[in-house]
Amino acid sequence: MNNVFVYCEIEEGQVADVSLELLTKGRKLADDLKCELEAIVIGADLKGVEKQIMPYGVDTVWIASDKRLYPYTTLPHTAIIVKLFGDEKPQVALMGATSIGRDLGPRVSSALHSGLTADCTSLIIGDHEDKKNNKVYKDLLYQIRPAFGGNIVATIINPDCRPQMATVREGVMKKEIRSEAYKGKVKQLDVEKYVSAEDFVVKVIERHMEASKVNIKNAGIIIAGGYGVGSKENFDKLYELADVIGAEVGASRAAVDAGYAAHERQIGQTGVTVRPKLYIACGISGQIQHTAGMEESSMVIAINTDKNAPINNFADYVITGDIADVIPKMIKQYKENTK
Amino acid sequence: MKGLKIVVLAKQVPDTRNVGKDAMKADGTVNRAVLPAIFNPEDLNALEQALRLKDKYAGTEVTLLTMGPGRAAEIIREGLYRGADNGILLSDRAFAGSDTLATSYALSCTLKKMGKIDIIIAGRQAIDGDTAQVGPQVAEKLGFPQITYAEDIVSAEKGKIVIKRRLERGIEIVEGTLPMVVTVNASAPECRPRNAKYVMKYKHARAVSEMQDASEDYTLLHNNRPYLNIGEWSVNDIETKAEELGLTGSPTKVKAIENVVFQAKEAKVLEPTDADMGELMKELIANHTIG
Numbered sequence: 094m095n096n097v098f099v100y101c102e103i104e105e106g107q108v109a110d111v112s113l114e115l116l117t118k119g120r121k122l123a124d125d126l127k128c129e130l131e132a133i134v135i136g137a138d139l140k141g142v143e144k145q146i147m148p149y150g151v152d153t154v155w156i157a158s159d160k161r162l163y164p165y166t167t168l169p170h171t172a173i174i175v176k177l178f179g180d181e182k183p184q185v186a187l188m189g190a191t192s193i194g195r196d197l198g199p200r201v202s203s204a205l206h207s208g209l210t211a212d213c214t215s216l217i218i219g220d221h222e223d224k225k226n227n228k229v230y231k232d233l234l235y236q237i238r239p240a241f242g243g244n245i246v247a248t249i250i251n252p253d254c255r256p257q258m259a260t261v262r263e264g265v266m267k268k269e270i271r272s273e274a275y276k277g278k279v280k281q282l283d284v285e286k287y288v289s290a291e292d293f294v295v296k297v298i299e300r301h302m303e304a305s306k307v308n309i310k311n312a313g314i315i316i317a318g319g320y321g322v323g324s325k326e327n328f329d330k331l332y333e334l335a336d337v338i339g340a341e342v343g344a345s346r347a348a349v350d351a352g353y354a355a356h357e358r359q360i361g362q363t364g365v366t367v368r369p370k371l372y373i374a375c376g377i378s379g380q381i382q383h384t385a386g387m388e389e390s391s392m393v394i395a396i397n398t399d400k401n402a403p404i405n406n407f408a409d410y411v412i413t414g415d416i417a418d419v420i421p422k423m424i425k426q427y428k429e430n431t432k
Numbered sequence: 433m434k435g436l437k438i439v440v441l442a443k444q445v446p447d448t449r450n451v452g453k454d455a456m457k458a459d460g461t462v463n464r465a466v467l468p469a470i471f472n473p474e475d476l477n478a479l480e481q482a483l484r485l486k487d488k489y490a491g492t493e494v495t496l497l498t499m500g501p502g503r504a505a506e507i508i509r510e511g512l513y514r515g516a517d518n519g520i521l522l523s524d525r526a527f528a529g530s531d532t533l534a535t536s537y538a539l540s541c542t543l544k545k546m547g548k549i550d551i552i553i554a555g556r557q558a559i560d561g562d563t564a565q566v567g568p569q570v571a572e573k574l575g576f577p578q579i580t581y582a583e584d585i586v587s588a589e590k591g592k593i594v595i596k597r598r599l600e601r602g603i604e605i606v607e608g609t610l611p612m613v614v615t616v617n618a619s620a621p622e623c624r625p626r627n628a629k630y631v632m633k634y635k636h637a638r639a640v641s642e643m644q645d646a647s648e649d650y651t652l653l654h655n656n657r658p659y660l661n662i663g664e665w666s667v668n669d670i671e672t673k674a675e676e677l678g679l680t681g682s683p684t685k686v687k688a689i690e691n692v693v694f695q696a697k698e699a700k701v702l703e704p705t706d707a708d709m710g711e712l713m714k715e716l717i718a719n720h721t722i723g
Contacts, residue, residue, distance in 0.1 A: 191600060192581050195580070196581070198565070199532070199564070199566075199572075200569070202683075203533060203572035206683065208682075209532070209565060211564060211565060240561060241446075247686055294609045295609075296607050300604050301604075302602035338722045357601075371716070371721050392721060394712075408699045409699055412701075413703075414704025419704045422705070422706055422709040425706070425709075426712070429710070429713075
């Protein structure tokens with residue numbers, strides 16, 4: 094009772110990275126709150142799935158396995174979570190800010206009348222003093238997120254309603270195993286007691302999923318292009334440089350919208366968050382929506398024709414010049430210096 | 433065939449994509465006065481999906497529903513210019529301070545009052561909050577199923593709806609029953625532009641609060657042309673529980689707000705020359721940043 098819960102997403106039998114990241118954060122929160130960490134997995138053929146989950150320090154893994162529960166649809170997953178949360182009364186519940194978590198989370202919060210904060214970038218435990226009602230709340234979940242297009246950072250709390258729910262995007266939290274030997278309990282749910290036939294009114298008739306081919310999240314070096322790259326041809330130069338120095342290519346939202354790069358390469362508030370050791374920003378002006386996704390890069394090189402571009406405030410090296418001119422020179426000089 | 437009854441949920445939002453230096457006041461609050469108010473972009477994608485169904489199924493009626501201050505009637509007018517049939521502005525001080533849950537509650541009470549609805553279509557999320565919560569929360573409160581992340585409503589006939597969804601890593605074609613709540617992605621087709629004929633027809637359409645504030649007298653015009661009245665509902669027009677409205681009905685509270693400021697650090701400025709690029713590469717190789 095009153096524990097921290099994490100909803101674990103499943104794709105092709107594997108627990109999603111974002112869920113493992115949330116388990117890592119959930120373990121930390123449970124330690125701070127001196128309570129247990131519980132995970133819930135809903136899907137089909139889930140035999141042995143707890144082995145992927147427990148090493149993250151999970152005390153109880155709830156499993157709802159039924160062939161109708163995969164692929165994900167809204168209503169049956171909602172029904173299971175709403176009833177389980179009603180019985181177990183978690184104080185904190187976390188989900189990935191994915192197309193599943195952002196479909197499921199609001200539905201659950203609406204049913205339970207509990208507050209939900211989307212796309213949190215930080216979660217910590219803290220107290221709150223309600224001066225108006227002269228009331229002190231101990232150990233609340235501070236849900237910290239950018240708002241207003243990333244121009245402000247808000248700390249949200251749910252003083253009275255439980256669970257305190259939050260979603261977090263993939264790549265925002267660190268993933269870290271607590272102990273390979275960590276031992277928790279497994280509890281199988283009797284699915285029939287949780288869902289009804291009407292919960293299956295939406296059927297998936299076709300599905301084409303691809304494993305994300307691009308892995309910018311874990312790349313050590315990222316060369317990112319913005320609208321200022323100017324053309325798809327110029328964007329190809331970024332790929333050339335990436336090939337030569339061993340990097341991945343990322344893009345700002347403006348570059349994706351302009352058709353220079355695929356959405357899966359998007360970095361920033363509505364894309365992925367990255368922390369590479371080197372980030373080369375090409376033709377990126379440095380809107381806060383973009384920098385929110387790259388500001389923790391260890392080193393930043395900014396290439397821009399505008400010497401006053403906001404991105405330069407994040408940069409260790411500023412190169413004022415045209416991509417079409419600078420990138421080929423970088424390639425040439427790299428080759429000469431590594432001969 | 434009887435047409436569909438469609439309601440499009442739309443929001444007027446400050447244009448957070450074009451935020452300038454004066455967007456934040458010195459005290460860290462948002463300076464709404466300098467930000468243009470726009471039709472939330474994904475709600476326009478939602479409107480387009482509704483209008484396509486109207487093109488396809490004769491007798492279909494598209495109603496816009498928005499909650500906001502009197503000024504939000506602007507987006508209803510914008511919707512009328514593009515082909516919506518009518519609109520309702522839900523406006524009352526009682527809704528002030530609503531979080532997503534209290535907003536969904538007010539909207540769901542309004543939708544219940546609007547009679548039988550086949551499809552509720554909304555943008556996936558609004559650019560001022562990016563939460564993507566109101567659509568699913570409304571669906572839950574109405575007891576409707578939902579299909580989120582829609583890119584194309586393929587068909588909606590004989591009580592069934594078929595939708596193509598665009599997810600992070602692929603697509604899904606799903607089929608559900610009506611009534612249904614659908615939320616639409618930005619990857620869906622853009623909304624059609626204004627139609628000159630509708631602009632002429634609706635340019636004097638006003639909601640009650642707008643008429644109160646206006647210098648012109650619309651009484652005669654509106655009496656002769658009832659379609660120019662944009663429906664405006666207050667909390668008294670719908671059945672609600674006071675404890676679920678506004679700030680009181682919002683489980684989430686804002687504890688603190690910080691203005692984001694750029695942290696300036698010393699940067700090395702390089703010229704786009706072979707010499708400088710050579711130096712840069714030498715440095716990066718020397719400190720093992722690149723191999």
